[in-house]
Amino acid sequence: MIFIEYIYSFFRRLGIFSISWQEAVFIVISVAILILSFMKLLPIRTAVPFAVGMMISNLAEGFSALPALSLNSELISLLILLFFIGKGAETDVSWIIRKPSLLIFSITAQMGFFLILAAPFLYAGSDLPKTNTIPVMIFIYTSLMPVIQEPVTMLTAGKPCAVSREILSPDMSYGKHLSALILLIIVSGLIVPAALPFTGLYLLGCALRFPKLSSILELILWLCMGLSSHFSVICHGSLVRLMALGLLALITSGLFSGIAGRLISKLTDGRLHPQYLKEPINAASYIGVLTGAGVLLTICC
């Protein structure tokens, strides 16, 4: 008799009986994301771990209760900081060091960030849980930058029309490279000290060469994003609003960067065009947004 009760209680706890229709919908959505990323319509590096995490979270709600994997945990903050080192390690900033005027793209990248995404945070004062939210928000924003902002920039800038382009010699002494990075860290620290955890680590990464680091961390972090994407969290209005604002901000920044790119292309007779400057524009955008994040933290907290 006891044996039958055990069997009955086990069957009652089967996932298939405890799943709600909302969770089922989100599992279907995660399968759709996986299919779209396998069809190369979504970036595999971000979409696949996110979709897998989302599927696990909605299949087994208890999984998202693990405190270490919650987006507010200290582990996630640490991984985000390591991700910035990794991003720096896969970017080449030598173009920016040689042509500091390219930092104009940092300002254009900040435009969408401040005008659309950061404004509600700055306006709302201390009502929002910024200390925890801002690093996660910056991670999502910077991770999606090459996926959304870069194509919009290239589309706005149009095709290069000149037959010549400027090429800088790839050789740069490591001493100069390092001095420039240290100088940038000092300037950033003197003006916006709160930006140092972001820009400082990014620039530290630029001094290293370890390109695989950011891919691994991006995978882990997007998986954690997915694991925190139970339908009850996603359907919460503020998160959807934040995501929509983020997308709009990335598109706006892309538009501004494209316009700046067109202007620079005209001024240099087409020798410097965004099509030739993808990496420096990305690097400048990272520097801009990470500095912006520091300003946001300084003003808000």
Add this chain to the structure above:
Amino acid sequence: MSALPVPYQLLAAAAAGLIVSSLCILAAMGALVLLNILLPDKNDKKEKTK
């Protein structure tokens, strides 16, 4: 400031953040220009392609 309608307050907050952040970027730009003057690169040249 608080007497302003919400959209203007949002705009003011965003503009303030953008200005402070842009100042930092401009300072970084200035520092790099200075570094390039002090440590010039002799290898840089303009090449024609295609």
